[in-house]
Amino acid sequence: MGKTLAEKILSLKSGLDAVAGRIVVAQVDLVFLQDGTGPLSIRQFEKEFKKVFDPQRVALFIDHASPSPRKELSGDHIFLRHFARKQDCRLYDVGEGVCHQLVAEELASPGNVILGADSHTSTAGGLGAFACGMGSTDIAVALALGETWLRVPQSFKVELEGRLGKGVYTKDLALHLIGKIGADGATYKALEFGGDMASDMDISSRLTLANMCVETGAKAGLFPSDEVTREFLRSQGRENCFIPVSPDADAVYEHIIKVNVSKLEPTVSLPHAVDTTSPIEEVKGMRVDQVCIGTCTNGRLPDLEVAATILKGRKCHPHTRLLITPASRRIFQEALGLGLLQIFMEAGAVILPPGCASCVGVHQGILGDGEVCLSTANRNFQGRMGNPSSFIYLGSPASAAAAAVKGEIADPREFL
Amino acid sequence: MLEGKAYRMADNISTDHIIPGRFFHLRSNLPELAKHVLEDADPNFKQKVKAGDFLVAGKNFGLGSSREHAALVLKLSGIGGILAHSVARIFYRNAINIGLPVVICDTHNVSHGDELHLDLRKGVVEDKTQGTTLSLSEVPQVMLDILACGGLLPYIKKYGRFNV
Numbered sequence: 001m002g003k004t005l006a007e008k009i010l011s012l013k014s015g016l017d018a019v020a021g022r023i024v025v026a027q028v029d030l031v032f033l034q035d036g037t038g039p040l041s042i043r044q045f046e047k048e049f050k051k052v053f054d055p056q057r058v059a060l061f062i063d064h065a066s067p068s069p070r071k072e073l074s075g076d077h078i079f080l081r082h083f084a085r086k087q088d089c090r091l092y093d094v095g096e097g098v099c100h101q102l103v104a105e106e107l108a109s110p111g112n113v114i115l116g117a118d119s120h121t122s123t124a125g126g127l128g129a130f131a132c133g134m135g136s137t138d139i140a141v142a143l144a145l146g147e148t149w150l151r152v153p154q155s156f157k158v159e160l161e162g163r164l165g166k167g168v169y170t171k172d173l174a175l176h177l178i179g180k181i182g183a184d185g186a187t188y189k190a191l192e193f194g195g196d197m198a199s200d201m202d203i204s205s206r207l208t209l210a211n212m213c214v215e216t217g218a219k220a221g222l223f224p225s226d227e228v229t230r231e232f233l234r235s236q237g238r239e240n241c242f243i244p245v246s247p248d249a250d251a252v253y254e255h256i257i258k259v260n261v262s263k264l265e266p267t268v269s270l271p272h273a274v275d276t277t278s279p280i281e282e283v284k285g286m287r288v289d290q291v292c293i294g295t296c297t298n299g300r301l302p303d304l305e306v307a308a309t310i311l312k313g314r315k316c317h318p319h320t321r322l323l324i325t326p327a328s329r330r331i332f333q334e335a336l337g338l339g340l341l342q343i344f345m346e347a348g349a350v351i352l353p354p355g356c357a358s359c360v361g362v363h364q365g366i367l368g369d370g371e372v373c374l375s376t377a378n379r380n381f382q383g384r385m386g387n388p389s390s391f392i393y394l395g396s397p398a399s400a401a402a403a404a405v406k407g408e409i410a411d412p413r414e415f416l
Numbered sequence: 417m418l419e420g421k422a423y424r425m426a427d428n429i430s431t432d433h434i435i436p437g438r439f440f441h442l443r444s445n446l447p448e449l450a451k452h453v454l455e456d457a458d459p460n461f462k463q464k465v466k467a468g469d470f471l472v473a474g475k476n477f478g479l480g481s482s483r484e485h486a487a488l489v490l491k492l493s494g495i496g497g498i499l500a501h502s503v504a505r506i507f508y509r510n511a512i513n514i515g516l517p518v519v520i521c522d523t524h525n526v527s528h529g530d531e532l533h534l535d536l537r538k539g540v541v542e543d544k545t546q547g548t549t550l551s552l553s554e555v556p557q558v559m560l561d562i563l564a565c566g567g568l569l570p571y572i573k574k575y576g577r578f579n580v
Contacts (some may be wrong), residue, residue: 023556025578037482039444048569065440072441079444119482119506135484135510137568149558149578183428184476188505217476219505273428360481361437381480383436388456 002248004155005222006190009130009245013113020154020252029112029129031142032059034099035066036360037117037135039076042083044140051087053146058089059107061099066355068094069363097328097354100124100296103131104207105328109233109241110225115142120296120378122214126206127232128225128245130190133214153190153219154254155247156181160197162262167413169306170205171298171376171396172267174212177259179267179277187217189254192247197261198223203232204300211297212378215274266412268374269394272382280399283409287319289371291404293397294325294352295359298376301334303397308340310401310415316348317407323365324349325357347404361386374403417535418517420468420496422543424528425457427474431507433457434478434486443485450492467494470534472526474500478507487511497534499523499541499550512559515567520553536560 003011007018014024031052033041038060045052052058060080068074077094084091092102099116100123108114110128114121117139124131132150134142142148158177164170191213193206201209206223213221223229224246233242266280293299293307304326316322324344326332332354335341341351358365359377367373367390375385380392395403398412405415433456435449442449454461471477471490477500478486487510490498497517501524511518519534521541526532531544541550558580565571572578 023558023580025580036440036443037484040484040488044569048573070441072444076444117482119480121482133482133506135482135487135506135513137484137513138509141568141572145572145577147578149580151556183479184502184504187476187502217479217504360440361432362440366438379432379480381430381432383432383438383456386436386438388436 001252002250004190004251004253005192005224005245005247006130006153006155006220008247009111009113010150010152012111018152020152022152023149024152025147025149026113027147028115028142030057030059030107030114031139032061032099032103033117033139034061034064035073035076035080036064038080041117041136041139041143042079044137045143049144052089052143055087055089057146058087058143060084060089060091061102062093063098063355064360065362066094067353095329095353095355098296098299098356100211101299101327105236105330110229110245111243115139115148119214120211122218122221123207123211123296125210125213125221126203126223127229128223130220130222132220151188153188155190155192156186156255156257157253158191158193159195159256159258160193160261161195161258162197162260164261164264167398167416168264168266169396169398170201170208172264173261174209175267175269175277175394176264178212178215178275181216183215183273183275184217189218190220190222191216191218192222194224199226202302203228204302207300208297215378266396266399268399268409269380271380271391271393274378274380274394280395280409280411283393284411286409287372288374288403288408289319290321290323290365290367290373291400292323292358292365292373292375292377293400294327294357295377296327297378298397299325299327299331301331303376304335304340307397307401308343310398310405310412311347312343314347314405316404320404320407322347322349322404323352323357325352326354328354358385374400374409376400417533418497419533420470421466422472422526422528422530422532423465423469425471425473428476428479429457429473430480431478431483431486432480435483435489446488446492449485450489453489453493462493465493465495468496469494470532471495471498472523473498474523475502477503479504482506484510484514487514487516491516499526512562513568515563517563521550536563
């Protein structure tokens, strides 16, 4: 019987016939943590263990509260830096970017098993890695042993066909899928993407989709690796990390979800649930106080380019703040080189340092009571951006840029 | 066997409800962090909850962030166990890893204040108030073993590795 991508990777990493439903112990290629979950992870680690299993396969990131807005968090950062020095492992400090983007740029390879102390670890599935978010104690043990237990997930195959229309992007597709599957519709499952449209998709878009798989409850979101993956790795100076990974033609899936993307419209998630989605048409005109473009979901160069296309020669609406956060230093520099940051500044935007910005509600754009935000992030739960009395809509970078210009939710196609 | 009273919660309680990001700076100070447990979902939770209570939730309890602090602050507030119609994956592992039992069963008919007896080995919850018995979804043996040890660290201390 053929294997899914998840079954194949987990068979390779467990040395067992990893069929869906079986519990396996898998070797881990990369374990990482960030400043929100890392200090607890390290305290748990230090209760039982002394050395990490392999310093080359461990990375720490300071991205969630970065630069630190509070002395308590500055203390946590010192604690992480000290651990990284003591264990001789990599630390990405303030301003380097969001962990998931840096993992994709520098660390993740097809066929890897990656564990991160962050729910959006699934992002690296865009490169063909089985990447899975876990909590601090699971990560503490993985840091020490270099392995973890996993229930091999059943997979849903998501077959993507057609071509996205003008003004419609992968983010709209991601939100559409989450609306269709539901916030718990794929709990404990893997989502595996295929079809012509998935093969044609660039890595930035694959990372966006894999990132948001966790919003259906999924354990992982996976793309096969192909020439697009190889080219991305080459652009990062890591072509030697490429291996082809793909599911067997006769793999068994729990469900097959077919989407013809040609029919999609610009889509938004309404407050306070990611799976409460709506065509943007139905919420047009809703006043927006703040627009955020960035995060591990949509802070990559193609996202910024789309926003710049709309913002070029236009100004933000007087009652709307526009915050733009490139997902990594590399993206920041590329955007600078292409003149995108100049366009944003002229439009009246605030450019924030690479990192998680206001997405987790810690700093850099906490919403006021009753305020409405349109964000390109992945979550809009009540209180997510620091204020339970505020309202978050999720949308594409194009929808975000259109809202910034119009001061209200607007169809980005009006500006393209 | 664990005994406690039901404390009812709604569907889709996220980790942002349990412990929101605006208290991020208190994560290294768990007693202070725990003062804010569930305050956005149920402002009086901290005052009303009693040691040993079972949180009885609807679907997709604990969705969202991987923050293990969400499970920790519930445990620190005296919650003895969680019954839910369904549980988000990372929260599920986190709770078991800190020795907080989480079980999946049909919670629709459990009312606030019901007297509950949880027997993990038999895989049932008895609702003494309603006179009903709820059967639990199967829990993987590795999770039962971790719970029996009181959490993942004591489990690894005992076995030296994952014993599956």
